[in-house]
Amino acid sequence: MWTGFKRIVRSGFVGFWRNTFVSLASIFVMTVALFVIGSTMLLGQLLEVSLDNIKNKVDINVYFVTEASDDDINSLKTSLESLSEVESVALTTREEALQQFKDRHVEDEPTIQALEELGENPLGASLAVRAGNTSQYQGISDFLDEQQTGEGAQNSVIYRVNYLDNKESIEKLTSIIDAVDSSSFIVMIVLVAVSILITFNTLRLAIYTSREEISVMRLVGASNTFIRGPFMLQGVMYGLVSGVIAILILYPIVLWLGPKTATFFQYNLFDYFVSDFVSMFAVIVGTGIALGLVSSIMAVSRYLRV
Amino acid sequence: MIYFDKVSKVYNGGQSTALREITFQVAPKEFVSIVGHSGAGKSTLLKMLIAEDAPTDGQVFFESLNIHSIPRGKLPKFRRRIGTVFQDFKLLPHKTAFENISFAMEANGRTDEEIAENVPQALELVDLADKAWNFPHELSGGEKQRVAIARAIVNQPDIIIADEPTGNLDPIATYEVVQILKKINDLGTTVIMTTHNKGVIDELGKRVLTMDEGRIVRDDEDGRYVL
Numbered sequence: 001m002w003t004g005f006k007r008i009v010r011s012g013f014v015g016f017w018r019n020t021f022v023s024l025a026s027i028f029v030m031t032v033a034l035f036v037i038g039s040t041m042l043l044g045q046l047l048e049v050s051l052d053n054i055k056n057k058v059d060i061n062v063y064f065v066t067e068a069s070d071d072d073i074n075s076l077k078t079s080l081e082s083l084s085e086v087e088s089v090a091l092t093t094r095e096e097a098l099q100q101f102k103d104r105h106v107e108d109e110p111t112i113q114a115l116e117e118l119g120e121n122p123l124g125a126s127l128a129v130r131a132g133n134t135s136q137y138q139g140i141s142d143f144l145d146e147q148q149t150g151e152g153a154q155n156s157v158i159y160r161v162n163y164l165d166n167k168e169s170i171e172k173l174t175s176i177i178d179a180v181d182s183s184s185f186i187v188m189i190v191l192v193a194v195s196i197l198i199t200f201n202t203l204r205l206a207i208y209t210s211r212e213e214i215s216v217m218r219l220v221g222a223s224n225t226f227i228r229g230p231f232m233l234q235g236v237m238y239g240l241v242s243g244v245i246a247i248l249i250l251y252p253i254v255l256w257l258g259p260k261t262a263t264f265f266q267y268n269l270f271d272y273f274v275s276d277f278v279s280m281f282a283v284i285v286g287t288g289i290a291l292g293l294v295s296s297i298m299a300v301s302r303y304l305r306v
Numbered sequence: 307m308i309y310f311d312k313v314s315k316v317y318n319g320g321q322s323t324a325l326r327e328i329t330f331q332v333a334p335k336e337f338v339s340i341v342g343h344s345g346a347g348k349s350t351l352l353k354m355l356i357a358e359d360a361p362t363d364g365q366v367f368f369e370s371l372n373i374h375s376i377p378r379g380k381l382p383k384f385r386r387r388i389g390t391v392f393q394d395f396k397l398l399p400h401k402t403a404f405e406n407i408s409f410a411m412e413a414n415g416r417t418d419e420e421i422a423e424n425v426p427q428a429l430e431l432v433d434l435a436d437k438a439w440n441f442p443h444e445l446s447g448g449e450k451q452r453v454a455i456a457r458a459i460v461n462q463p464d465i466i467i468a469d470e471p472t473g474n475l476d477p478i479a480t481y482e483v484v485q486i487l488k489k490i491n492d493l494g495t496t497v498i499m500t501t502h503n504k505g506v507i508d509e510l511g512k513r514v515l516t517m518d519e520g521r522i523v524r525d526d527e528d529g530r531y532v533l
Contacts, residue, residue: 223383
């Protein structure tokens, strides 16, 4: 048993070295395939983060009249928070609004002066309402409309809701996000499927070149395990080596892309690569090994039939 | 030892017949040559013997064992009792002469000690001790065939099957290969060989089966090549 295993391992390694050309060709193709899979993972992550970023920038602002009491504001805030569509409600008080305004115009002397001349705070409080999904803003807007125009709307404390101003762009953004989400998913599935197929076929060709050898081994009386073993080991080695090479190629690319993505997407891809390195490594190398193993088992089986 | 009982083989669903009701026996330690034109059915006959192909009709016995009732999983074990030699040598191209021979022993589950002892002996027998570490592409045709013979005998099989072993060889290499096969037969192994070579048959002077169109048309105890 042990001797058999030892022989299979040795024969696998020797075959790997002596079949240099076939080994190199297989590793090359598998590296490309795994590189595509790795890039797909990174791109997917980047896309997801940037879509999240964009979604987080969308919100509805409810501006209150300056006379609105804290109680009124808080009761509206509570009722908004109780809506299932609403993810968060952030309150900006009158004082905070004033401070933000001053900060924003700190270099704009005439505006600050005008503000001081007014003597009192002209700004009302506001609520920033954020929905879980961009398509849910319509519902929230309807609810706020109700508050403004429905019963007791005469003494409504709401000054303005900015949903209608942004309605068109929010809807456009929502459809873009949906389209990008689903199309990128399809593209990724296709890329991964193509990579797997290419790897599978390459290994099949590699083993096809050995079909004579396999038939000779059978004639000499080698058992199927004994014939299959070295090929399985070689498949695993191809996967392992290709996975490591693919990671080594990805590293400098991501290192170079990192700062660029940080400025453009506010997300440093390199940081992600480093922090999630273990899982990236496991997925790429693991995919390689699994692909190599499964492909070689399937390919050899073809020639083991008597 | 080997018994063919009315063996027929039909290819392509009845369109071409390779063997027609072949019946013959081979006794232990015999040296049997099978001659015949190309397409007479010689190779098909040998394929039946190593269970590479199954007969359409009839049975082939190896001692009391019906070869074609052996379950697939047990075939490797059966094949280890038969040493095979082919016209095109069928060596493993990425293994040296030594490794080609030791592979047969490894597949047979022999120990490393046995391998270290028997492989050099086998190489010695075919007079190739100095080429042990050459790859097949570094050997001449005759040398390749001698490696193949060493591989066939290293597990001490009950029988050696040689399918036109001299078909690709020049006269001198042919002579050497036939001498080695004769020596193996003298040492007690049954040999079944197909050939086209009149000189080989006449020199051997052993039993000859002549085949034509899938039938055995002659069975001579003292071999002459008559077609």
